[in-house]
Amino acid sequence: MELSVSRLIFCLPILLLGACDRQSAPQPQAPEVTITNSAEMPAGAKPVAKMAAGAIDRSHKGQGLPTYAVQDAKGAYVPLNSFLGRPMLLNLWATWCAPCVKELPQLDTLAGKAPGGLRVIAVSQDLEGLAKVKTFLEARGIKNLPPLYDDQAKISGGMGVNLPTTILYDSQGNEVWRTLGDRDWTSAETAKLLAEAR
Template sequence: MILLLALPAVMLAGCDKRSEPQGQEKTAASNSAASGDAKADITLESASGMTAVLSYAHHGSAAPSGSFTGADGRDVTLSDFAGRPLLVNIWATWCAPCKAEMPTIDALAEIEAGNMSVIAVSQDLEGRAPVRAFFEQSGIKNLEPYTDTDNMLLSHYQGISLPTTILYDSGGKEVWRVQGGLEWNDEEVAALLREAD
């Protein structure tokens, strides 16, 4: 029971900033991470002050096998995206940093079309209605409104805060994960994404 009461507090911990991200600070640590040399956690900071943590702690872990729901109501699993790299964003419409970064994830989905799959899976318990409304209001056009009302993904990635974004290679193995909001369509992120190639 205590764990169930603590879960919302843990999830909200990443959702306490309400400023819009405007690009990451370029640091020696993040540049060495982009080349694949660093394996320690690295803090990334946007120009607006939002911060995120890049972690390789789960490098090589297999993607979870549970299902979530597509826009048409069909069951979907991460293995449905096998064969090329996959970027999975775990988010919710009630999470301010999640909403702030979503337009850049949408832009990244367009930039990376053909190279990798980019998906955003909402943890909203109300299902697709709030996700579709947010996508329409924000002009999100390259992402499908995937939903995980059972919080299967959130349960698999125990202890994460929202937003969390995980990069998988084409074999379904984790490369890295980022907890916190970022500008996903900038050059620094492009270098990090190439680590899945």
Template sequence: MSRSPLIFAVSFLLLAGCDRAAEAPAQPAQSAEGSAGVGEVARTFAGTPLPAMQFADADGNSLDLAAQDGPVLINLWATWCGPCVVEMPQLDALAGELDGEVRVITVSQDVRGAEVVTPFFAQRDFARLEPWLDPDAQLSAQFTPEGLLPLTVLFDAQGKEVLRVAGGYEWDSPDAIAMIRQSLAPQ
């Protein structure tokens, strides 16, 4: 067997194993009451515009990122990502706390899309999160070519990046809420 087909076969097997069911997370999840807070806040990409991309949910509803008319917090996540799963209820609580100030948008990077995201949402009682899908990982490629999840990016009302957090974060904490509000306050 020549080297090229072997490399292709190994690459295919590695990629096929990247998307796991929620029952078998690829990254260890913290305890149910544990924190996802290990991510670091970075402002390296501040000023970068919100990408003009569209996503859909399992029902065919569409989300146009470029059409957002206020501050938005975008979270890239996947059902197989332990810290992502821990963050989801926190993001739902954050969306409630910042209702009318910041729209919280979660976009799944699961390759199997609605097949795994729909049951994930059905098992939980999210009051504000919507199951947006990006099975081609377009958004991940835009923000984190290395594929690090979770990744959360805050954009201001003009559609310019303010900050991002790579890795888990305790989004419903008073510190996180204050950081978001302070980051969006007029200077």
């Protein structure tokens, strides 16, 4: 009996230590989220094309400017082709898109001193209304990019692109190149790329 009691005394601390070493249940992980160009895809939207961020994509070269209309600061609908007549840099962005917001100040500067008559326009793909876009731009001191708004994100959905996407068109409305993601719009490389549009 002495042997059993001594075994029990020896084993009891080991059992207690084992019980104390319980791991907490694993915490649930957040599901993977893929962000496309808006919370709701507009009717007739194309699937989002895969493209490396920062790369220059020339696979759409020569395609014409889409026939969409955007809202201006007064809420009037203006066709995109009304901005033609000189080369145009079309930026598709949203207030919730961090890379979009990051590049807005450089695009604003570029719009204020665009070389060779380049017109820079940034069209918001937000779904919360023109007033939100105007307030957002004003709060960030954006002065050279007029508030333009695609009220149903038809442009990004119809073109099947993520945000931000920026597309260079020549003065006739033919695509020269496009890029996905934020870019250094002040670099010498970018200046050379912008000079490709006539």
